[in-house]
Amino acid sequence: MSTSGLKAISPVPTAADFLDIVLSKTQRKTPTVIHKNFKISRIRNFYMRKVKFTQDSFDEKLGGILTEFPLLDDLHPFLSSLMNVLYDKNHYKLALGQLRTARHLIDQVAKDYVRLLKFGDSLYRCKQLKKAALGRMATIMRRQKDPLAYLEQVRQHISRLPAIDPNTRTLLICGYPNVGKSSFINKVTRADVDVQPYAFTTKSLFVGHLDYKYLRWQVIDTPGILDHPLEEMNTIEMQSITALAHLKSCVMYFMDLSEQCGYTVEAQCQLFHSIKPLFGGKPTMLVINKIDVTRLEDLPAESRALVQEIIDREDVQCVQVSCYSEEGVMDLKNKACDALLAHRVDTKLKGSKINSVINRIHVAVPKARDEVVRAPFIPDIVKEKKKFDKNDPDRRKLLRDVEIEEGGAGVFNMDMKQDYLLANPDWNHDIIPEIMDGKNVADFVDPDIAEKLEALEREEEKLQAEGFYEEEEDIFDSDDEREEVAAREALKHKMHSQSIKKSKKNTPRLPRTAGLRTLSELSSELKKAGYDPSSIEDRATMLAKVQGAKRKRGDDMDIDMDEDGSDEDGDEGDWMDVDGEGDSPNKRVKSNSGAIIAKSARAPRTNRQLAGMRDTEQASKAVKLRNLGQRGRNMLAKAGEGDRTIKTKMPKHLFAGKRKGGKTDRR
Numbered sequence: 056m057s058t059s060g061l062k063a064i065s066p067v068p069t070a071a072d073f074l075d076i077v078l079s080k081t082q083r084k085t086p087t088v089i090h091k092n093f094k095i096s097r098i099r100n101f102y103m104r105k106v107k108f109t110q111d112s113f114d115e116k117l118g119g120i121l122t123e124f125p126l127l128d129d130l131h132p133f134l135s136s137l138m139n140v141l142y143d144k145n146h147y148k149l150a151l152g153q154l155r156t157a158r159h160l161i162d163q164v165a166k167d168y169v170r171l172l173k174f175g176d177s178l179y180r181c182k183q184l185k186k187a188a189l190g191r192m193a194t195i196m197r198r199q200k201d202p203l204a205y206l207e208q209v210r211q212h213i214s215r216l217p218a219i220d221p222n223t224r225t226l227l228i229c230g231y232p233n234v235g236k237s238s239f240i241n242k243v244t245r246a247d248v249d250v251q252p253y254a255f256t257t258k259s260l261f262v263g264h265l266d267y268k269y270l271r272w273q274v275i276d277t278p279g280i281l282d283h284p285l286e287e288m289n290t291i292e293m294q295s296i297t298a299l300a301h302l303k304s305c306v307m308y309f310m311d312l313s314e315q316c317g318y319t320v321e322a323q324c325q326l327f328h329s330i331k332p333l334f335g336g337k338p339t340m341l342v343i344n345k346i347d348v349t350r351l352e353d354l355p356a357e358s359r360a361l362v363q364e365i366i367d368r369e370d371v372q373c374v375q376v377s378c379y380s381e382e383g384v385m386d387l388k389n390k391a392c393d394a395l396l397a398h399r400v401d402t403k404l405k406g407s408k409i410n411s412v413i414n415r416i417h418v419a420v421p422k423a424r425d426e427v428v429r430a431p432f433i434p435d436i437v438k439e440k441k442k443f444d445k446n447d448p449d450r451r452k453l454l455r456d457v458e459i460e461e462g463g464a465g466v467f468n469m470d471m472k473q474d475y476l477l478a479n480p481d482w483n484h485d486i487i488p489e490i491m492d493g494k495n496v497a498d499f500v501d502p503d504i505a506e507k508l509e510a511l512e513r514e515e516e517k518l519q520a521e522g523f524y525e526e527e528e529d530i531f532d533s534d535d536e537r538e539e540v541a542a543r544e545a546l547k548h549k550m551h552s553q554s555i556k557k558s559k560k561n562t563p564r565l566p567r568t569a570g571l572r573t574l575s576e577l578s579s580e581l582k583k584a585g586y587d588p589s590s591i592e593d594r595a596t597m598l599a600k601v602q603g604a605k606r607k608r609g610d611d612m613d614i615d616m617d618e619d620g621s622d623e624d625g626d627e628g629d630w631m632d633v634d635g636e637g638d639s640p641n642k643r644v645k646s647n648s649g650a651i652i653a654k655s656a657r658a659p660r661t662n663r664q665l666a667g668m669r670d671t672e673q674a675s676k677a678v679k680l681r682n683l684g685q686r687g688r689n690m691l692a693k694a695g696e697g698d699r700t701i702k703t704k705m706p707k708h709l710f711a712g713k714r715k716g717g718k719t720d721r722r
Contacts, residue, residue, distance in 0.1 A: 064123045064214075067207040070200040074193050077112040081105060081189075091178040102185040103172045109189055110165035113196070117158040124151060124206065133221040133301035137260075140293040142209050150202035157199050164191045217262040224272045224399070225302050226391050229295055229330070230309035231323055232279025233316040235344040237261070238378035239309070240276040243388045260294055267392040275302070280326065299333040305395035306333075307340045307387075310362070313349035320358040327365055338394040339371045342387060347377040 068076060085108050089101045127135045127144055138147065168188035175181035228236045244263025261276040277295035280288075288296065299306065310323045327341075343351055343362075351362060351373075366373040374390060376383035403409060444450060458467040475483045501507070518524070574595050578588040668674040 064210045065119065067120055067203055067210055069207075070197050070203055073116065073196055073199075073203065077109060077116065077196075078189070078193075080112050081109045084108065089178065093178075095176065098178050098181050099172055099175050102175070102181040103169050105185055106165050106168055106172065106188045109192060110161055113161045113192060114158060117154055117161075120206065121151060121154060121158070124209075131221045131301075133219075133297065136297045136301055137216075137294065140290055140297055141212065146205065147209065150205050153199060153202045154206075157195050160195050161192050164188060164195070217260055219260065219262055219275065220273065221302055224270060224392075224395060225304035226272060226274045226307060226388075226395070227277065227298060227302060227304040228275065228307045228309060229277050229280060229299060230342075231281070231311070231316055231318045231326060234279070234309040234311040234318075234323075235378050236276050236279070236309050239307075239342075239344070239376070239384065239387075240274050242378055242381060242384050244274050260298060265388065267388070268396075272392060275304070280330065296330075296333070299330065303337070303399075305338045305340065305391045305398070307342050307391055308334075309342045309344050311345050312343055312351065312354055312358075312362070313345050315345065315348065320354065321361060324361040324365060338391075338398045340387070340391050340394065341365055341371050341373045343373065343375045345377060345379070346375045346382065347380045351375060 085105050086101060089098060091098075127138060127147065130138070135144075138144065165188060168184055168191075172181055172184050175184055228240060230236055240261065240263050244265045260278075263274045263276070265272050265274060275298060277298055278291045280292050280295050308327055310320070310327075311318075312320055314320065341362075351359065354362065365371060372390060372394065374383060374387045376387050378384060454469065458464065458469075461467045472483045477483060574592060578592060581588040581591075665671070665674050668677065
């Protein structure tokens with residue numbers, strides 16, 4: 056696991072937030088209504104469910120924290136040591152251990168109280184047991200305030216650590232403070248490390264990346280180290296020591312011979328010898344920096360002898376660079392990368408894996424059987440083939456030349472059809488339209504199609520001349536076919552008549568308007584039949600006069616009809632219109648009360664809407680009062696059984712505060 060794998064840790068809530076999250080979830084996700092008259096088993100289950108749910112919520116949250124924080128024993132030794140330096144291994148393990156213990160204690164509390172709830176004999180006792188269980192769980196969590204706060208600090212710091220992969224190709228820069236380590240990493244990578252003219256500018260590990268020989272390399276800039284015992288080193292220096300001890304890398308030890316860093320050449324050589332055990336088995340480069348100020352040749356004899364002693368060691372290469380003038384910087388990068396590659400290959404060849412593979416590899420080298428020289432055979436056509444020369448005017452024309460002639464890339468379109476292999480090369484650019492199913496017009500071409508078309512037209516003309524299309528009967532080729540069509544038509548007619556009969560089953564035999572005839576129509580029909588209609592005409596005229604007199608007396612008069620359909624005057628309900636002079640029988644009449652009454656046999660004797668009312672004014676006032684009384688209920692019309700009710704979203708225990716004595720309004 057690299058440090059990038061440690062960054063995906065969820066935030067750790069404080070103890071108070073932890074309690075709010077869990078109790079709020081219990082309130083929202085479990086039932087909230089219970090009554091003392093319910094069956095005791097139901098009351099017990101209600102409170103047992105709350106206790107178990109709270110325990111599960113604590114278990115889930117604490118389990119998530121314990122899973123996401125890594126165990127130091129499972130990490131790479133470099134990451135484990137780095138976390139020990141930065142966060143103190145004992146403190147880290149203790150914090151995780153306390154959370155693990157808290158989870159176990161909460162599980163035990165829940166288990167004990169669920170067992171007690173099974174014997175609860177009343178709602179009050181069950182409620183008190185639930186309250187005690189949640190209270191003890193909350194007390195356990197409040198005691199975890201410090202471990203949770205510590206782990207949140209660790210999480211925030213881990214997320215800011217550089218993404219160091221301990222297994223990849225690594226260049227490690229070390230040395231005294233202010234010797235130019237950060238300047239070098241800024242030159243060879245895209246990293247942006249702060250560079251200042253004072254010691255300990257770099258306080259933590261910085262990582263940059265570079266590409267060399269198509270491989271990705273990581274370059275680590277370490278804080279400066281002072282030459283004193285390991286026990287006296289601070290956290291900043293210990294990060295460098297941890298990286299040197301655990302990372303398989305090429306070590307680049309920087310020295311400043313100009314002594315501008317504030318440390319003598321002798322002190323810098325002494326530090327190299329002090330930390331030399333950490334370089335064991337790693338390619339080492341002695342980098343003499345700031346040669347624009349002082350070179351190795353410019354040193355006094357005593358100081359130069361100290362540096363030469365380091366260079367004369369077998370496994371140390373010396374490179375002189377200047378990060379200011381960039382002299383030798385790229386050369387140093389290339390030499391360091393090559394040295395590390397060679398070292399990694401040697402390590403693999405010396406390792407145990409090579410032994411299991413080497414015995415299966417055999418390199419065959421052919422041996423000459425006589426003194427005859429057997430040169431490779433090259434055909435003459437290949438020897439005679441003219442080599443392409445773009446300056447030769449008679450050279451073969453390439454597609455690239457055509458592209459340049461016709462406008463270059465983005466304008467030129469290559470001809471995809473010029474190399475089609477067809478019988479005639481002239482056909483290459485023929486446009487053949489494609490039609491349905493991927494078939495071409497050519498697939499349907501018939502050489503005799505013109506003759507066949509003429510023969511078909513002649514046959515059609517002959518049929519028309521013979522009257523083949525004139526009579527419908529000629530369509531049928533045989534008597535059987537004609538009979539079959541006739542039977543089908545008869546069946547269709549029968550089905551149609553049956554459906555009409557069924558649809559007319561409950562309808563009146565005559566339409567109601569059929570009985571309405573004018574007097575002139577009736578008298579003319581009677582005269583044609585040989586009857587005298589004068590008496591009927593006289594009666595109709597008299598009735599029309601009576602109706603006219605009634606209308607003049609007042610349109611508001613009720614027309615009370617007897618049950619048999621005749622009015623009080625004894626006139627029949629079925630009366631006759633005298634050529635449009637009278638009213639229609641369906642005409643509605645307005646009564647004294649203002650109600651509309653249909654002038655027909657079915658009209659009620661009284662208007663029920665006015666029952667018990669003095670007049671229409673009193674009736675309208677009653678309607679207004681009724682509507683006013685219903686207004687309140689109409690405004691609350693949402694709260695029916697089928698309506699979706701939205702309860703308050705706020706968890707009550709977060710906002711209600713501490714309950715005072717005598718208050719029992721919440722569970």
